[in-house]
Each structure stands twice: as structure tokens, then as C-alpha cells.
Amino acid sequence: MNKIETEFLDVPKDFRIACEAFGIRVADFLQLIIRHVTFAHLFMHDESEYDLATKAFVQSDNKIAKAQPDLKGKQKLGQHANAAIPHIQSLVKLSMNRSYSKSMKRDKGRKITDKLYRVCSPHIKYKPHLYLDEETKLTLTKDFLLVCMLHQFSPTVYINVLMRCISLADLYARQHLDKIVYNAALGFYIRVQHGYGKLIDRDHINTLGFKDFILDLQEFDVRYFFIQDLDRRRAVYRTRLEEIFEEKINQYYDGE
Amino acid sequence: MMENKISKLDFKPDFLQACEIFDLEPHDVLQKFIDNVCIPYFIANPMNPDRWANNFMIQCVLPRLESEELLERYAVFFDRITEAVLNDMKNKEQVAREIMDEWHKAALEDRIEDVMKTQ
Numbered sequence: 001m002n003k004i005e006t007e008f009l010d011v012p013k014d015f016r017i018a019c020e021a022f023g024i025r026v027a028d029f030l031q032l033i034i035r036h037v038t039f040a041h042l043f044m045h046d047e048s049e050y051d052l053a054t055k056a057f058v059q060s061d062n063k064i065a066k067a068q069p070d071l072k073g074k075q076k077l078g079q080h081a082n083a084a085i086p087h088i089q090s091l092v093k094l095s096m097n098r099s100y101s102k103s104m105k106r107d108k109g110r111k112i113t114d115k116l117y118r119v120c121s122p123h124i125k126y127k128p129h130l131y132l133d134e135e136t137k138l139t140l141t142k143d144f145l146l147v148c149m150l151h152q153f154s155p156t157v158y159i160n161v162l163m164r165c166i167s168l169a170d171l172y173a174r175q176h177l178d179k180i181v182y183n184a185a186l187g188f189y190i191r192v193q194h195g196y197g198k199l200i201d202r203d204h205i206n207t208l209g210f211k212d213f214i215l216d217l218q219e220f221d222v223r224y225f226f227i228q229d230l231d232r233r234r235a236v237y238r239t240r241l242e243e244i245f246e247e248k249i250n251q252y253y254d255g256e
Numbered sequence: 257m258m259e260n261k262i263s264k265l266d267f268k269p270d271f272l273q274a275c276e277i278f279d280l281e282p283h284d285v286l287q288k289f290i291d292n293v294c295i296p297y298f299i300a301n302p303m304n305p306d307r308w309a310n311n312f313m314i315q316c317v318l319p320r321l322e323s324e325e326l327l328e329r330y331a332v333f334f335d336r337i338t339e340a341v342l343n344d345m346k347n348k349e350q351v352a353r354e355i356m357d358e359w360h361k362a363a364l365e366d367r368i369e370d371v372m373k374t375q
Contacts, residue, residue: 219311222318225317226341227341228331
């Protein structure tokens with residue numbers, strides 16, 4: 001695994017293809033998932049996009065900490081614990097309360113999170129904005145910053161790792177070999193690809209380039225049926241996806 | 257040679273209708289499909305415009321590949337074909353054909369062995 005970039009947002013090619021091939025702007029996707037991160041979902045579980053977004057960021061904690069322990073922050077939180085712990089206890093209690101619906105829990109959780117943020121914000125050293133490029137600014141929400149602080153990973157590291165979890169090559173290779181594993185980031189991406197958040201450029205979906213892209217993609221399992229090893233299947237899919245993305249999608253945009 | 261069961265085929269009305277409107281013999285239609293199936297060629301030329309019959313054939317094969325037992329038993333053949341294709345061997349069609357001939361032999365032998373075991 002390549003080193004995770006810590007200074008700037010480093011958009012992997014797989015992630016860019018997953019977004020742009022389906023007419024989704026990278027910045028729009030990132031902003032949507034960041035806005036869906038809900039601190040209270042660290043303590044509860046449901047099938048919502050909020051849950052997927054939150055788990056999407058924290059799912060790789062152990063993997064990052066093992067591979068690159070230097071990325072884990074060293075900020076001691078003990079001195080703020082007295083003020084913060086009662087709010088975290090309230091969140092845990094709320095998560096176990098069966099009298100509230102899931103959306104009610106989320107709303108109440110948001111209020112508790114606001115209180116927690118007021119306690120913690122003086123100690124959060126991350127800026128509330130990040131730049132994808134010179135002109136594209138991402139707004140980091142309170143919930144997202146709190147998740148970053150509690151898990152001791154900078155927003156840049158967290159977003160860079162999240163982007164690595166979204167790959168069409170990996171998705172289809174696993175799907176076709178029946179080796180699917182839980183991946184909340186991909187789960188959120190699939191919902192967006194199916195229309196959630198209305199990020200898809202409908203004009204793009206109607207282009208000949210996109211239709212050719214999809215037709216090619218639909219033949220992957222038949223064309224490469226003999227490759228039964230996951231890594232090799234993923235690598236072959238990646239190569240072909242990059243080729244058709246360049247031929248069908250980028251070429252179309254160049255010709256516009 | 258596998259038994260020819262074509263006379264026992266159940267021709268659905270939609271298939272027969274298309275054949276009758278365009279004056280096609282069902283047998284000729286099926287023969288055209290059969291003539292176009294060549295997996296070694298498809299493995300070596302997966303994007304050939306004439307891939308339709310092979311495409312359909314592999315669609316029929318895919319559910320069989322859900323069997324762990326089959327994958328384990330014939331892993332060596334999958335791996336050898338993968339090697340030939342990924343290393344972009346010049347004669348990959350010929351190599352794929354030789355591997356599939358061996359595979360065919362192994363599959364038939366295994367089937368006989370299975371039958372013997374159950375008796």
C-alpha cells in the first residue's frame with residue numbers, strides 16, 4: 001500500500017473513475033459524505049446514509065494505525081475528559097434507548113454532539129475547511145471534526161483513506177468472484193450512484209460515451225471469467241477501466 | 257460425441273414465430289450459435305465483434321463457477337489460462353486450446369471416477 005498523503009487531498013485514480021465515470025463530481029461526493037458524518041452514529045447503528053458515512057471514515061482506523069502508526073495523533077484528551085465524558089455517556093444512553101425512532105435518535109444525538117463540540121472545539125486544531133484544489137473548498141462539519149479528533153486522524157488523512165476505499169475495479173472483482181466484504185464507504189458510494197443526493201449529471205448519463213462505458217463494464221465477468229484470483233481480477237479490471245475511462249469518458253469531455 | 261437431443265428441444269412460440277416470419281429453420285439458427293462457440297478463441301480475443309455466441313456460452317458457465325468444489329478441482333487450469341493471457345503470449349489461443357483439451361480430459365475422467373464411486 002502506498003503511503004497515505006498527509007499534507008493535501010490526493011485523489012486516487014480509482015476513486016476519480018468511480019465518480020466521474022458516473023457523472024459525479026469528486027468535490028460534490030466528498031462534501032456530501034462529510035456532511036453525512038454523524039458523531040452519534042459512532043455509538044449506534046442503522047441502515048441510513050448517515051451511518052454509512054460515519055462508518056466509512058472510521059472503518060480503516062486499525063489498518064492505518066498498523067501500516068502507518070505515525071499518522072495517529074498524539075493529542076492527550078485526558079485533561080478534557082471531565083467535561084466531555086458526560087456528553088459521551090448521554091450518547092451511549094441515547095443509542096440504547098428503544099423508545100425513540102432512529103431519526104429521533106439522530107436529532108437528539110445532534111444536540112448532544114453540539115454540546116460536546118462546545119467543550120472540545122477549543123482543543124480541535126484542525127481548520128474547518130480543506131481545499132481539493134485552488135478553487136474547490138470542502139467544508140468540514142462539527143461532527144466530522146469531532147470524529148477526527150476522537151480518532152486522532154487529521155481530516156486530510158481520513159479523507160485520503162476514504163477515497164482509497166472506493167474503487168470500481170475492487171467492487172466488481174469482488175462481486176464477480178463472490179468475495180464481497182463490508183465496506184461502508186463503497187456502500188455510501190453505491191447509494192449516490194443510484195441517485196442519493198442527486199449528484200449525478202443526467203446529461204452525462206445520456207452520452208454515448210457513458211453508454212459505451214457501461215456496455216463494456218457489463219461484459220467484464222464474462223470476458224475475464226477464467227481469472228479466479230481476486231488480486232489479478234482486480235488488476236485486470238483496473239487496467240480496462242482506466243482504458244475505457246480515457247477512451248469513452250475523458251474523450252467525450254474533450255470533444256465537448 | 258454428445259447425444260444430439262435437438263429433436264427433443266422445446267421451441268417456445270416466440271422463437272418459432274421469429275423463425276416462421278423470417279423463414280428460418282430452427283435447426284439452422286441453433287447451428288449458427290453452435291458454430292460460433294469457441295472458448296479458446298474468445299479467451300484470446302474477448303473483444304472480437306463476433307463474440308456473441310461465446311458471450312452467451314460463458315453466461316451459462318458462470319453459475320457453474322459458484323461451486324467451490326469445481327473451482328478447487330480445476331484451479332490449475334484457470335491459473336494456467338490466466339498466466340497465458342496476462343503474459344500476453346503470442347499464441348495464447350493455441351495455449352488456451354491445449355489447456356482446455358487437458359481440462360476436458362480431466363473433467364471426463366473425474367466424472368467417470370465419480371460415477372464409479374457411487375456404484
